Structures are given as C-alpha cells and as structure tokens.
Amino acid sequence: MDREKIGFYVDIVMIILAIFTVFLLFYEMTIAPADVTPADISAGNIPEEVRAVLPKIVLIHKLDLWICIVFIVEFLVRIVKEPDRKAFFKAYWLEIPGMIPFTLPFLNISKTFRVFRLFRLVRLFSMMKRLSRLYQKRFVRNELQYTALIVIMILLFSAYGIFFFERQVNPDINSAGDALWWSIVTVTTVGYGDKVPITPLGKVLGVILMVTGIGVIGVLSGTIASRLLRGYRTEREAGDVQEALRILKLRRAKGEVTEEQYHEIKKDLEEMQGETG
Amino acid sequence: MDREKIGFYVDIVMIILAIFTVFLLFYEMTIAPADVTPADISAGNIPEEVRAVLPKIVLIHKLDLWICIVFIVEFLVRIVKEPDRKAFFKAYWLEIPGMIPFTLPFLNISKTFRVFRLFRLVRLFSMMKRLSRLYQKRFVRNELQYTALIVIMILLFSAYGIFFFERQVNPDINSAGDALWWSIVTVTTVGYGDKVPITPLGKVLGVILMVTGIGVIGVLSGTIASRLLRGYRTEREAGDVQEALRILKLRRAKGEVTEEQYHEIKKDLEEMQGETG
Amino acid sequence: MDREKIGFYVDIVMIILAIFTVFLLFYEMTIAPADVTPADISAGNIPEEVRAVLPKIVLIHKLDLWICIVFIVEFLVRIVKEPDRKAFFKAYWLEIPGMIPFTLPFLNISKTFRVFRLFRLVRLFSMMKRLSRLYQKRFVRNELQYTALIVIMILLFSAYGIFFFERQVNPDINSAGDALWWSIVTVTTVGYGDKVPITPLGKVLGVILMVTGIGVIGVLSGTIASRLLRGYRTEREAGDVQEALRILKLRRAKGEVTEEQYHEIKKDLEEMQGETG
Amino acid sequence: MDREKIGFYVDIVMIILAIFTVFLLFYEMTIAPADVTPADISAGNIPEEVRAVLPKIVLIHKLDLWICIVFIVEFLVRIVKEPDRKAFFKAYWLEIPGMIPFTLPFLNISKTFRVFRLFRLVRLFSMMKRLSRLYQKRFVRNELQYTALIVIMILLFSAYGIFFFERQVNPDINSAGDALWWSIVTVTTVGYGDKVPITPLGKVLGVILMVTGIGVIGVLSGTIASRLLRGYRTEREAGDVQEALRILKLRRAKGEVTEEQYHEIKKDLEEMQGETG
Structure with a gap:
C-alpha cells in the first residue's frame, strides 16, 4: 500500500472519530442531567440524578480519553512530517483545545472549563476542510x-x-x-x-x-x-439566446457587423444554447 | 377533433383532477379527527370521533380510488406513446407515489405510509410544469x-x-x-x-x-x-435616457463621437425611451 | 389667478381632505366599539356601548358625506376636462370605491360592505402620485x-x-x-x-x-x-478615484493610453472626485 | 511635544470620557429604579427605592457634571480653532445636547427632558468618526x-x-x-x-x-x-483564473488575439492569481 492511500484511510478514520466524538458530546449531555467528574466519583460525590447512568458515563469518558489520545498522536505525527510548521500551526491551532479529554482521571475539571468541548466541533470542521483540500474537492464540490x-x-x-x-x-x-x-x-x-x-x-x-x-x-x-427556480430561468435564458440571434441577423442585414464577426458571434450563441437547452 | 386538441383537453381534465385530489386530501383530514382504513371499517374498529362522518369518508375513499385509476391509466398511456422513456421516467417518476389511493380495499395501510399522499402535491406541480411547457408557456408567463x-x-x-x-x-x-x-x-x-x-x-x-x-x-x-416600485423607476429611467441624450449632444459638439455613431446611439436611446415612456 | 395655480391649490385642498378622511376613518373606529348605521339610529337600534359617543359619530358621518360629495364633484370635473378618458379611467378607477360615504342616510350598509372604506387609502396614494407627477416630482424627489x-x-x-x-x-x-x-x-x-x-x-x-x-x-x-453607510463609502470611493489616477499615470508612462485619452480620462476622474469629495 | 501629538492624546482622553459617560448612563439606571433630581434631594422628596443608593447617584451626578464641563470646554476650543465654523457646526451640532449634565444643581429636570442623555451616544459616534478621519482611518480600517x-x-x-x-x-x-x-x-x-x-x-x-x-x-x-465563505471563493476564483488562462492560450492558437494582447492579458491574469492564491 502506497503512502497516499494510507493518508487517505487515516483521514477517513480520523473524520469518523471526530464525528463520533461530537455524538458522544451530545449523548453524554442527553443522559446526564448534571455533570460529574472522576474526582467526584472517587470522592463518592455523585448527584442523585446521575447515579443511574453512572456506568454509561464512565464508559463514555474512557472512550473519549482513548479517542483524544489518538488525535494527539496523529497531530504530533502531522507536525513532525510538516515542512512549514508555522503555517501548519496557524491553520490548525484551533484543533488543540478540542483534544482535551472530557475528564482527566487525576484532575477535577470545573464546569466552565468544559466549554472547551465545543472545540471538538471546530476540529470536525478543520478536518473536513483538510479532506476537501487534499482530495481535489472530491468532498465539497x-x-x-x-x-x-x-x-x-x-x-x-x-x-x-x-x-x-x-x-x-x-x-x-x-x-x-x-x-x-x-x-x-x-x-x-x-x-x-x-x-x-x-x-x-x-x-x-x-x-x-x-x-x-x-x-x-x-x-x-x-x-x-x-x-x-433554475428550471424556469434556463428556459428563459434559452429564449434570450434566440432573441439575441434574431437581433444579430438583423444587424448583419444592416451591415452593423462584418461577416467574420457574425459567424464568430453566432458560434458563441449556439454554444451557449447547447449548455442551457 | 385533431390530436393536439385532445391532448389539450386531457391535460385540462387531469389538472382539475389533480387539484380536486389535493382538495380531498385536506377535506378528509378536516372532517376526520382520526385516520381510518377499510380494514378498520370491516373489522368494526372505528374510532368514536370518526363514526359520525364515516359515510363521507367512505365516499372520499371511493372517489379517490377512481381518480387514482384515471391517473395510472393516463400515466401508462403517456409511457407507451413516449419515444424517450428514460428521460420521461427521470422527469416524472415522482408522480408515481402520488398515484397510491388513500386506502386500498384489501390493504390496511398504516398511518406512516399515508404520508405518501403528500406526493399528490408533487404531481400537481409536475402537471403544471407539463402544461406550461407544452403550450408555449401560455400558463406560466x-x-x-x-x-x-x-x-x-x-x-x-x-x-x-x-x-x-x-x-x-x-x-x-x-x-x-x-x-x-x-x-x-x-x-x-x-x-x-x-x-x-x-x-x-x-x-x-x-x-x-x-x-x-x-x-x-x-x-x-x-x-x-x-x-x-416600478412606477417610480420607469420615470427615473426615462429621465436617465433624457440625461444620456443631453450628454451625447454635448459629446457630438466636442467631436468625441463621429456623426455615424451619434445617429446610431441616438436611435438606440429613442427606442429605449419608447419602451419605458 | 391663472389656471395652473388654481389646479395647484385644488390639489392641495384635495390631498388635505384625503388625509382628513383617513383620520376620520381611524377616529370613528377608535371611539365606537361597534358599527352603527343611520338606519340603525332611526330604528332606535343603537348598541349600548355606542350610545355615549353617538353625537360624535353622527357628526363624523355628516362630515364624511360632504367630503365624499367634494371628491365626486372633483372627479367628474377631471373626467370632463380629460382628453384621454380611457387612460384616465385605467389610472384612477380604484379611487371610485373610496368615494362611497361611511353611511348613506337612506341605506343600511352591512358591515362587510364597509370594508370599501379601505379604498380611501388607495385614493390617498393615487392623489400623491398625481401631485408628484404634475409638479415635476417636487413632492417625491x-x-x-x-x-x-x-x-x-x-x-x-x-x-x-x-x-x-x-x-x-x-x-x-x-x-x-x-x-x-x-x-x-x-x-x-x-x-x-x-x-x-x-x-x-x-x-x-x-x-x-x-x-x-x-x-x-x-x-x-x-x-x-x-x-x-454612505459616509464611509464616499471616502472609499474618493480613494478609488485616487487609485485609478495613479494607475492611469503609470499606463501613460508605459504608453498604454494615448495623450488624448489620458487627458480625457483624467478630466472624468477629477469630475468624479468633485462629486464625492 | 508637538501640536499633532497633543491633539492625538486629547482625542484619546475625550473618547475614553465619552465611553465612560455612556457607562455611567447605564449604571445609574441599573442601580436606581426611579429617577431623582438634586431638587428632589434638597426637598427631601426621595423615593423609597432610591434611598439606599442615593450616595452613589450623587457621586455619579458629580462625575457627570465634571465630564460635561470638560466636553463643553473642548468643544469651545475646537470652535475657536476651526477656520470653517459653519461646516463645523453642520457636522457636530448633534453633540451639543449630549453635553447637558444628568442633573443641574439649580434645575429640576423633568423625566422627559432626560431623554437628551441619549445624545451622549451620538457624541460617542461623532467622536469615533473624528478619530478615524484624523488619523488616516487607523481606527476603522x-x-x-x-x-x-x-x-x-x-x-x-x-x-x-x-x-x-x-x-x-x-x-x-x-x-x-x-x-x-x-x-x-x-x-x-x-x-x-x-x-x-x-x-x-x-x-x-x-x-x-x-x-x-x-x-x-x-x-x-x-x-x-x-x-x-471567502475560503471557498478564493479557491474557486483561483480556478477561474486558471480556466481563463487555458482559454486565452486556445484563443492565441486560433489567432483570435494578437501576440501583444496575449502577453498583456496573461500578465493581468498572473497578477490576479498572485492576489488570491
């Protein structure tokens, strides 16, 4: 397998992970009416309404931690390979806050700090941009x-x-x-x-x-x-070309255009008609 | 009666039927607070609130069944006559789901499936498009x-x-x-x-x-x-032409345009004035 | 006093009456919670909530009747004087329903029929149009x-x-x-x-x-x-002219424009600067 | 320190004061549920809900009085220095109502009259305009x-x-x-x-x-x-230039453009590419 193909599959995997992490983001909030951190859990400080879904949340946090590690590794690899690191940072630095895991096992992240999760959406965007840029806009046409x-x-x-x-x-x-x-x-x-x-x-x-x-x-x-509304406009444009042809013929009769010009313009008009007709 | 005329009257009838079927669509929903199918009726499974209007609903279903048959027949005739069937299908396939009757006597159509009735509106649209195309946009000008x-x-x-x-x-x-x-x-x-x-x-x-x-x-x-706002604009445009004529005369005086050009442009301006004035 | 001046003062009076009649329209509705007609009044069929304001309403109806008569007379005079009556009707027929008085002494106008009062607003508009047309857009510039x-x-x-x-x-x-x-x-x-x-x-x-x-x-x-936003745009446009002048000078140096063209274009640009600066 | 620099620092101070006075405007309204004037205070006519914040309000009024004096002095100095006083008044007269202090010690300003405070916002605007005009649009680019x-x-x-x-x-x-x-x-x-x-x-x-x-x-x-959306458009425009270059080369081959024209247009296109690429 050649290099370009590997890059393609890596990108596909990364974009799937990016979408999955956004899904996790919404899913965690949907099931958990209140936020809870590992520090809370180890301290036994668990809100009543979260207790029922605690195993799910712990699983989500673990999944997220591993996905974040994958993102960090991939980011480092890209930096190492990149010739122009300054331009790379300028284009992708907004991805970095999106690599912070939902919770860190050794850290009690405050609620405000969690707004950084929003940056995962930024990453999703920069990822799609990357994809569309590399593969000749195959993605966004x-x-x-x-x-x-x-x-x-x-x-x-x-x-x-x-x-x-x-x-x-x-x-x-x-x-x-x-x-x-x-x-x-x-x-x-x-x-x-x-x-x-x-x-x-x-x-x-x-x-x-x-x-x-x-x-x-x-x-x-x-x-x-x-x-x-294009359906109608296309028809109208076809009509415009017909009208222009008619006027052109009159102008030829009046000698307002040379024979050369006449044939050149007529060809142009016929080409335009071919496109819209 | 020649062929084209028959086609014209068929189109008129079809469009009236299409509008009528949309009317039926809304009317059935207006009088019946809950949906009911022939299978329900034969099983005696009729919601309390529908019972009073049941005869009307049965009539609507019968009418609709016959109209759908007319549409199917007309569609088949058009397919048979059409030289380029692929293009025909591409243009009109969305009409097909609109030909499913409200209820089928032998079938208990679920509520979700009935959303297909929406396609009758699609048919209405494609029908008007057809009309306007065939008769040189007599309909939609x-x-x-x-x-x-x-x-x-x-x-x-x-x-x-x-x-x-x-x-x-x-x-x-x-x-x-x-x-x-x-x-x-x-x-x-x-x-x-x-x-x-x-x-x-x-x-x-x-x-x-x-x-x-x-x-x-x-x-x-x-x-x-x-x-x-056209009223005002027309007047303003007339003023623009007057202004252009004034400048043209000045330019002629200064020798900026040849006599030939002067007369040609003047004629153009006078024509423009004739259109807006 | 010459004819044109009389026409001018008539127009002024008519427009004041037109505005006054719209004011009456809103005022009557504001004070009267329910509609009442002369027939109702003579029949003694007066709603409880209207009784208190009845004298005012009767006065409004009388005023309105006289204003309507003025409008009808003025309209007839205009028709008589107009050379092209067909064009006149086409332009002003919408004024006619606005000339129906609020109530007619011998007629019990139903509530629905009173919606015609809305046409007084139409008259107001056509009147302003007339004014602005006759007096070289002195009114609407x-x-x-x-x-x-x-x-x-x-x-x-x-x-x-x-x-x-x-x-x-x-x-x-x-x-x-x-x-x-x-x-x-x-x-x-x-x-x-x-x-x-x-x-x-x-x-x-x-x-x-x-x-x-x-x-x-x-x-x-x-x-x-x-x-x-014009303030900013004017400044920017002034900058555009400066920029164009700079480029023009470069093009002159490169011989891309003839000396004649150069002086003509330069004059144009300077004129443009005079307008915006 | 030269004159221009002094003017610059004066402008900076004035703009800070203008922003501060707008802040005071909102702050006074936020803390005081009802308006109170010095005349009210001296008359002991203080609404119950204002009593608690009275010292703050008195302070705000004093601050505002001094700032207004600064504005009036600065305005008078500018008038004296200005050569074209008529143009100056036409441009800045809306600043004047903004120089009325919140309350005057000897005057009981009615509530309606206080709406003039809104003109402080006008002053803020005219001040920014001044700044951006004087310093070559350093401020608003x-x-x-x-x-x-x-x-x-x-x-x-x-x-x-x-x-x-x-x-x-x-x-x-x-x-x-x-x-x-x-x-x-x-x-x-x-x-x-x-x-x-x-x-x-x-x-x-x-x-x-x-x-x-x-x-x-x-x-x-x-x-x-x-x-x-510029990201995408820039790329598309770059593509447009490429397309135009391709067509230009074909036209050169067909002899539709002279060699001179070809090189001139090509140079233009390359310049355009330099801007967007």
Missing part, C-alpha cells in the same frame, strides 16, 4: 455544499452551547433536539419564541449565532432558491 | 408567476404535512387554515409563535420549510416589491 | 421617499384592516396604535407574537401584508442602510 | 468595522432608550442586559417575543430601531457571511 457545511457547523456549535448552558435551568430546552430546533428557528430569524435562552451565557451564544449565522443561512437559502 | 407557483406548492406541502403530523397532538393546529397560516408565518420568517410544531416530525417539516422556502419567498417578495 | 410612501400606504391599509376585522374579537388589538404596531412588527418580519390576528379575514390581511410588504420594506431598509 | 460600529451605536441607543422608557413598567425589561438582548433580537428580526415594548414611546423606539437597524445589520451579517 460546490458552494452550496460548502455553505451547507458551515451552516451545519454553526448549528451544531450553538446547539451544543445552548444545551450546555441552559439544560438544567431552562424548562424549554431539555434535549439535543430542542437545542437544535432553537438554533434553526433563531438562525433563520423565524424566532417563534417557544424556546428562548434565559442565562446570560446562553444569550451571548444566541447573539453570536445571530451575527455569524444569519448571513450564511441567507446565502444558503438564496442558493437553494436559485436552484429551485 | 413570467418569473413572478413561476415563483408564486413554487411558493404555493411549498406552502400546500408543508401545510398538509403539519396538519398530518400535529392535528391530534397540537392544540393550536386544528384546521387546514391553521396549518396554512403556520406555513406562511414561518416561510416569511415572521414567526409569531402562535402556532409552533411540537412533534419531532412536525419540526423536521418546519426545518425543510425554512430551508427551502425562505429563499424562494425572498425572490417572490423581491419581485413583487420591484413591481410596486 | 427620490426613491427613498417613494418607497417610504408605499410602505406608509401598506401600513395604513393593513392597520385599518386589522383594526376593522379584529377590534371586537381580539383582546390584543384595541386601538389604532395597536393595529399599526402589529403591521410594523409583521412587515419587518420581527413577528414578536404579542399581537396576532385570530379572525380568518385578519389572517388573510396578514398574508397580503407579508407578501406585498416584506419586499418593499426590504428595499426601504436597504436604502436607509446605504445612506447610513 | 474597513467597511466591516464601520458597519459594526454603526450597529453597536444603534443597539446602545435603542437599549438605553427602551431601558429608559420601560424599566419601571415592563416586567420583562429590568436590566441593561435585558434591554440589549431585546435590541439585538429585534434588529436581527428574530423577534422571539420574550421581551416586547408596552409603552407608546418604547414602541416608537422599536419602530425606529427596525427601520434604521434591519438594513444595517443585513449589511453586517452579509459581510460576515462573505468572510466565512
């Missing part, structure tokens, strides 16, 4: 897909964040689904008001979502609209 | 009409869907009118929040509506706005 | 003002309509102010949901408002935004 | 920053206003944070409806916010979106 990808990232980011900040406080946001629904309703500016952040950090996140997301979703829905 | 048509389709689709998913669960969505109002309030991003989907499938539908509809309605309201 | 005028018309129209349909039914819409607030919150797509139409006709009006208004208000807020 | 600045001004203005009008009336708007959240939710047209103005003046402010802000925030989010 056009602007629609690229925009959709950024929208999905923004939505996952804000859904995770709002779930994180509001879960135990806001009676309207109880599940990952609620959080995602809020993100979509907000970013499209529909804003029903059925779910509204009530914590200061949740509101800050809402503002970030509005400022960054509204424009991007505007581009996305604009692109989708132009696709839906 | 400009982009405004085409966009409005797509908006109506999206709205009917989502209104039916939300009515289907939320009718028995959501106290705010009780009628086809409620469902349509929700769709319009959502797709324009007004989002009052007086009606909000509460079921997971209703929310998924809401997301589909937002992602596909917001851009299209943006195009529609933009087109309507430009029509409303 | 630029697109911003024209768009703002249309927005105000749409808002008055929908505010009146929603007030008319929802006043006695919807506890959230009690005054002309409430109705206008609802219109603005809806047309900007903010859609708080603090006031939502609950009657079918109110909802239809809401849909009309959304479809026609959202695009126009988009143009309006876009124009206002570009004004607010 | 591009349109994104300029648009963001205007958005922040609009938000601070409406947040202060809504806080001012609704604080004691609206149970949903209790803090500067609430007011800012309402402003952002409104200006982005999300409009959850969790906070809605209920006073007439609050509603007027809401309308002003919608009309002026929605377009500007549209420009802002559009600019941010285009930045987020």
Whole structure:
C-alpha cells in the first residue's frame, strides 16, 4: 500500500472519530442531567440524578480519553512530517483545545472549563476542510455544499452551547433536539419564541449565532432558491439566446457587423444554447 | 377533433383532477379527527370521533380510488406513446407515489405510509410544469408567476404535512387554515409563535420549510416589491435616457463621437425611451 | 389667478381632505366599539356601548358625506376636462370605491360592505402620485421617499384592516396604535407574537401584508442602510478615484493610453472626485 | 511635544470620557429604579427605592457634571480653532445636547427632558468618526468595522432608550442586559417575543430601531457571511483564473488575439492569481 492511500484511510478514520466524538458530546449531555467528574466519583460525590447512568458515563469518558489520545498522536505525527510548521500551526491551532479529554482521571475539571468541548466541533470542521483540500474537492464540490457545511457547523456549535448552558435551568430546552430546533428557528430569524435562552451565557451564544449565522443561512437559502427556480430561468435564458440571434441577423442585414464577426458571434450563441437547452 | 386538441383537453381534465385530489386530501383530514382504513371499517374498529362522518369518508375513499385509476391509466398511456422513456421516467417518476389511493380495499395501510399522499402535491406541480411547457408557456408567463407557483406548492406541502403530523397532538393546529397560516408565518420568517410544531416530525417539516422556502419567498417578495416600485423607476429611467441624450449632444459638439455613431446611439436611446415612456 | 395655480391649490385642498378622511376613518373606529348605521339610529337600534359617543359619530358621518360629495364633484370635473378618458379611467378607477360615504342616510350598509372604506387609502396614494407627477416630482424627489410612501400606504391599509376585522374579537388589538404596531412588527418580519390576528379575514390581511410588504420594506431598509453607510463609502470611493489616477499615470508612462485619452480620462476622474469629495 | 501629538492624546482622553459617560448612563439606571433630581434631594422628596443608593447617584451626578464641563470646554476650543465654523457646526451640532449634565444643581429636570442623555451616544459616534478621519482611518480600517460600529451605536441607543422608557413598567425589561438582548433580537428580526415594548414611546423606539437597524445589520451579517465563505471563493476564483488562462492560450492558437494582447492579458491574469492564491 502506497503512502497516499494510507493518508487517505487515516483521514477517513480520523473524520469518523471526530464525528463520533461530537455524538458522544451530545449523548453524554442527553443522559446526564448534571455533570460529574472522576474526582467526584472517587470522592463518592455523585448527584442523585446521575447515579443511574453512572456506568454509561464512565464508559463514555474512557472512550473519549482513548479517542483524544489518538488525535494527539496523529497531530504530533502531522507536525513532525510538516515542512512549514508555522503555517501548519496557524491553520490548525484551533484543533488543540478540542483534544482535551472530557475528564482527566487525576484532575477535577470545573464546569466552565468544559466549554472547551465545543472545540471538538471546530476540529470536525478543520478536518473536513483538510479532506476537501487534499482530495481535489472530491468532498465539497460546490458552494452550496460548502455553505451547507458551515451552516451545519454553526448549528451544531450553538446547539451544543445552548444545551450546555441552559439544560438544567431552562424548562424549554431539555434535549439535543430542542437545542437544535432553537438554533434553526433563531438562525433563520423565524424566532417563534417557544424556546428562548434565559442565562446570560446562553444569550451571548444566541447573539453570536445571530451575527455569524444569519448571513450564511441567507446565502444558503438564496442558493437553494436559485436552484429551485433554475428550471424556469434556463428556459428563459434559452429564449434570450434566440432573441439575441434574431437581433444579430438583423444587424448583419444592416451591415452593423462584418461577416467574420457574425459567424464568430453566432458560434458563441449556439454554444451557449447547447449548455442551457 | 385533431390530436393536439385532445391532448389539450386531457391535460385540462387531469389538472382539475389533480387539484380536486389535493382538495380531498385536506377535506378528509378536516372532517376526520382520526385516520381510518377499510380494514378498520370491516373489522368494526372505528374510532368514536370518526363514526359520525364515516359515510363521507367512505365516499372520499371511493372517489379517490377512481381518480387514482384515471391517473395510472393516463400515466401508462403517456409511457407507451413516449419515444424517450428514460428521460420521461427521470422527469416524472415522482408522480408515481402520488398515484397510491388513500386506502386500498384489501390493504390496511398504516398511518406512516399515508404520508405518501403528500406526493399528490408533487404531481400537481409536475402537471403544471407539463402544461406550461407544452403550450408555449401560455400558463406560466413570467418569473413572478413561476415563483408564486413554487411558493404555493411549498406552502400546500408543508401545510398538509403539519396538519398530518400535529392535528391530534397540537392544540393550536386544528384546521387546514391553521396549518396554512403556520406555513406562511414561518416561510416569511415572521414567526409569531402562535402556532409552533411540537412533534419531532412536525419540526423536521418546519426545518425543510425554512430551508427551502425562505429563499424562494425572498425572490417572490423581491419581485413583487420591484413591481410596486416600478412606477417610480420607469420615470427615473426615462429621465436617465433624457440625461444620456443631453450628454451625447454635448459629446457630438466636442467631436468625441463621429456623426455615424451619434445617429446610431441616438436611435438606440429613442427606442429605449419608447419602451419605458 | 391663472389656471395652473388654481389646479395647484385644488390639489392641495384635495390631498388635505384625503388625509382628513383617513383620520376620520381611524377616529370613528377608535371611539365606537361597534358599527352603527343611520338606519340603525332611526330604528332606535343603537348598541349600548355606542350610545355615549353617538353625537360624535353622527357628526363624523355628516362630515364624511360632504367630503365624499367634494371628491365626486372633483372627479367628474377631471373626467370632463380629460382628453384621454380611457387612460384616465385605467389610472384612477380604484379611487371610485373610496368615494362611497361611511353611511348613506337612506341605506343600511352591512358591515362587510364597509370594508370599501379601505379604498380611501388607495385614493390617498393615487392623489400623491398625481401631485408628484404634475409638479415635476417636487413632492417625491427620490426613491427613498417613494418607497417610504408605499410602505406608509401598506401600513395604513393593513392597520385599518386589522383594526376593522379584529377590534371586537381580539383582546390584543384595541386601538389604532395597536393595529399599526402589529403591521410594523409583521412587515419587518420581527413577528414578536404579542399581537396576532385570530379572525380568518385578519389572517388573510396578514398574508397580503407579508407578501406585498416584506419586499418593499426590504428595499426601504436597504436604502436607509446605504445612506447610513454612505459616509464611509464616499471616502472609499474618493480613494478609488485616487487609485485609478495613479494607475492611469503609470499606463501613460508605459504608453498604454494615448495623450488624448489620458487627458480625457483624467478630466472624468477629477469630475468624479468633485462629486464625492 | 508637538501640536499633532497633543491633539492625538486629547482625542484619546475625550473618547475614553465619552465611553465612560455612556457607562455611567447605564449604571445609574441599573442601580436606581426611579429617577431623582438634586431638587428632589434638597426637598427631601426621595423615593423609597432610591434611598439606599442615593450616595452613589450623587457621586455619579458629580462625575457627570465634571465630564460635561470638560466636553463643553473642548468643544469651545475646537470652535475657536476651526477656520470653517459653519461646516463645523453642520457636522457636530448633534453633540451639543449630549453635553447637558444628568442633573443641574439649580434645575429640576423633568423625566422627559432626560431623554437628551441619549445624545451622549451620538457624541460617542461623532467622536469615533473624528478619530478615524484624523488619523488616516487607523481606527476603522474597513467597511466591516464601520458597519459594526454603526450597529453597536444603534443597539446602545435603542437599549438605553427602551431601558429608559420601560424599566419601571415592563416586567420583562429590568436590566441593561435585558434591554440589549431585546435590541439585538429585534434588529436581527428574530423577534422571539420574550421581551416586547408596552409603552407608546418604547414602541416608537422599536419602530425606529427596525427601520434604521434591519438594513444595517443585513449589511453586517452579509459581510460576515462573505468572510466565512471567502475560503471557498478564493479557491474557486483561483480556478477561474486558471480556466481563463487555458482559454486565452486556445484563443492565441486560433489567432483570435494578437501576440501583444496575449502577453498583456496573461500578465493581468498572473497578477490576479498572485492576489488570491
């Protein structure tokens, strides 16, 4: 097996792990109504509502720890191999906070510090970017897909964040689904008001979502609209070409174009018709 | 009567049937608070709230069965006559699920399966497309009409869907009118929040509506706005032409244009004025 | 006093009457919780809640009757004087329903029929159009003002309509102010949901408002935004001209432009700078 | 120290004072549930809820008085030094109402009159404009920053206003944070409806916010979106240049361009590639 192929399969594995780690992120929060750290567990300081799902959470933490080790190793290997390390750091440094495991066995990570988990979503994004760059954009072929990808990232980011900040406080946001629904309703500016952040950090996140997301979703829905309306436009454009041909012939008659120009332009128009017809 | 005329009248009949079947779709749901199948009826398993309207529902099912048969026959005839069957299938395969009758006498169709009824709206759309294509766009003449048509389709689709998913669960969505109002309030991003989907499938539908509809309605309201503002713009454009003529005369005086160019450009400007004035 | 001047003062008087009649429209609804007609009054069939304000309402009806007579007379005079009556009718026929008085002494106008009062707003609009056309756009000078005028018309129209349909039914819409607030919150797509139409006709009006208004208000807020940002853009454009001049000088040095072209282009650029600087 | 440097440090001090005075504005309202003037204090007419924070408020008023004096002095110095006083007044007259102190020791300023405090935000804006103009746009370098600045001004203005009008009336708007959240939710047209103005003046402010802000925030989010999507676009543009080069070479082969033209265009394309690559 040659080098390039190995790189390809490594990338595939890494992206699957990145998606899996985002899944774990949401899953842990879904089953555990309150956060718990290994230090809490060893101290026997376990909230009542978490006790039932404790074995699952311990398993999730173990899985996550191993995945993080894989990411760290892969990152180090990439650094070693990279000729231009400065450019590499500039492009990928945001991945680093995403490599911190959910909990460290010897460390009691405070709740605030856990917001760093959000950076796993950043890693997911930089990973897809890498993939699409290396393999001649086999992955993301056009602007629609690229925009959709950024929208999905923004939505996952804000859904995770709002779930994180509001879960135990806001009676309207109880599940990952609620959080995602809020993100979509907000970013499209529909804003029903059925779910509204009530914590200061949740509101800050809402503002970030509005400022960054509204424009991007505007581009996305604009692109989708132009696709839906393309059927008609194609026909109209074909009509435009017909019209131009008619005028060209009149101009030839009036001697406004030379014979050479006439044939050149006519060829161009016929080519355009071939594309849209 | 020649062939083309027969085709025209067949198309007219088919489109009326297509609209009628969509009407039936909403009407059945409006009168029946719960779904009922022929198998249920023969088994005597009729929900209390449906009993009063049972004769109507049975009639609707019979009507629908016959209309579906008409559609299937017409579809088969078109296939037989079509020279390029592959292209035909590619263009019209989405009509097929819309040909499944509401209920089959020998089959107990589950509730989930009934979502296929939504495809009747798809058929409605493909039918209008067919009409407008065959008769030199006599039906849909400009982009405004085409966009409005797509908006109506999206709205009917989502209104039916939300009515289907939320009718028995959501106290705010009780009628086809409620469902349509929700769709319009959502797709324009007004989002009052007086009606909000509460079921997971209703929310998924809401997301589909937002992602596909917001851009299209943006195009529609933009087109309507430009029509409303056209009065002023036309006048301004007429003014622009006047201004250009003035400058052209100055340029002629300065010798910046040859006499030939002057007369050609002047003619062009006068033609433009004729269009807008 | 010459003819043109008389025409000018007549127009001024008519526009004041048109605005006054719209004011009466809102005022009558504000003071009278229920509608009452002369026939009701002569029959002694007066709703309890109206009795207190009955003298005011009778006065409003009398005032309105006289204003309507003025409008009808003025309309007839214009028709008589107009050379191209067909074009005149095409442009102004929508004014006619606005000339029906609030109540006719010998006629018991039903509630539904009163919706025709909305056409007074249409007249207001056509009157402004007339003014701006006749007096070389002295009244509406630029697109911003024209768009703002249309927005105000749409808002008055929908505010009146929603007030008319929802006043006695919807506890959230009690005054002309409430109705206008609802219109603005809806047309900007903010859609708080603090006031939502609950009657079918109110909802239809809401849909009309959304479809026609959202695009126009988009143009309006876009124009206002570009004004607010013009300060910066003007400076940037001045910079653009400087940059173009620099490049032009380089091109002259390289002999890419002839001396003649150089001086012509330079003059153009300097003129552009004079406009923005 | 030369003159220009002194001017620079004076500007820095003034801008810090302007920001500080806006901070005081919000802080006073946050701690004092009701307004109180020196005349009230000397008359012993102090609302119960204010008594506890009275020393702080007196301190704020003193601080504000001194800052206002600094602004007035600085303004007078600028007028004296300015050669074109008319242009100066036209540009900066809106600063003047912002120089009225919160309270004057000898004057009992009514509540309505205090709305003038809003003009401190205007001053903040004109100050930043001044800074960015004088120092070759060192402060505001591009349109994104300029648009963001205007958005922040609009938000601070409406947040202060809504806080001012609704604080004691609206149970949903209790803090500067609430007011800012309402402003952002409104200006982005999300409009959850969790906070809605209920006073007439609050509603007027809401309308002003919608009309002026929605377009500007549209420009802002559009600019941010285009930045987020630039990565992809840059790559695509690089591809466009490659494509154009390929076609150019074919055209050269076909003799459609002269050798001179070919080299000129090729150079242009290579320069464009240098910018985006």
